[in-house]
Amino acid sequence: MHTNEDHIKLVNGLLKTTIDSADGYAEAAKDAESARYKDLFERRAQERRSVASELEEEVRRLGGDPKDDGTALAAAHRAFLNLKDAVTKGDEAVINEVEAGEDFIKEKYEKALKDTDVDPQTRATIERAWTSVKSGHDQMRDIKHMLKH
Numbered sequence: 001m002h003t004n005e006d007h008i009k010l011v012n013g014l015l016k017t018t019i020d021s022a023d024g025y026a027e028a029a030k031d032a033e034s035a036r037y038k039d040l041f042e043r044r045a046q047e048r049r050s051v052a053s054e055l056e057e058e059v060r061r062l063g064g065d066p067k068d069d070g071t072a073l074a075a076a077h078r079a080f081l082n083l084k085d086a087v088t089k090g091d092e093a094v095i096n097e098v099e100a101g102e103d104f105i106k107e108k109y110e111k112a113l114k115d116t117d118v119d120p121q122t123r124a125t126i127e128r129a130w131t132s133v134k135s136g137h138d139q140m141r142d143i144k145h146m147l148k149h
Contacts, residue, residue, distance in 0.1 A: 008064030015055040022048035051129045058125040099144045102137040
């Protein structure tokens with residue numbers, strides 16, 4: 001049986017990854033050449049910030065302190081952003097990096113959703129966030145495949 005602390009840790013982990021994702025999209029918006037992609041990435045960044053706000057509220061509801069500074073790992077790892085290299089390669093490279101980041105966040109959420117011992121209200125919050133994550137992942141995957149053909 002999970003404790004309240006376990007639930008706080010779970011949601012805070014998703015919160016950090018979601019903030020990393022929002023930051024990744026914001027960075028991608030700066031680096032994209034096409035106005036279409038800049039706009040898309042800015043919208044996704046804003047959507048992820050909104051998801052992060054919901055997760056922060058859930059951590060507070062559980063009595064915890066939201067860890068809303070992203071992950072230290074993200075600064076070094078940035079599965080989302082090897083964009084410094086990608087910048088010289090154009091939008092396709094930026095899309096590839098964003099899609100790799102989407103794979104990473106999707107895995108984190110799928111793992112959380114497999115946990116059957118989660119407070120029902122916490123699960124509902126994670127499921128709402130998952131809707132955004134899944135949509136973003138699928139959209140980036142589709143764009144990546146479209147660019148390859």
